[in-house]
Amino acid sequence: EEFLTSIKDLITQGKSLSYDKAYYYFMAAKVILDTLERTIDDPEITNRLWELRHKLGHH
Incomplete structure (x- = not known):
């Protein structure tokens, strides 16, 4: 719950976000992606997660 609120704040206040917080x-x-990849057995979902992680890694 707190995490979701944080994400909403992140989206609405993105421009004023400090580097440390970002x-x-x-x-x-990344931790959430790692956990999801380890716990989900569906290949289609893990492929999408992998693509998402790949995008995250190149910014």
Whole structure:
């Protein structure tokens, strides 16, 4: 719940976000992706997660 609120704040206040906070959210997103990849067995979903992670890694 708190995480979702944080994401909403992140989206609405994106321009005023400090680098440290942005980095924190970025790392949190990667941890969530890692966890999802390990727990989901559906190849289609894991492929999409992989693509998403690939995009995250190139920004």
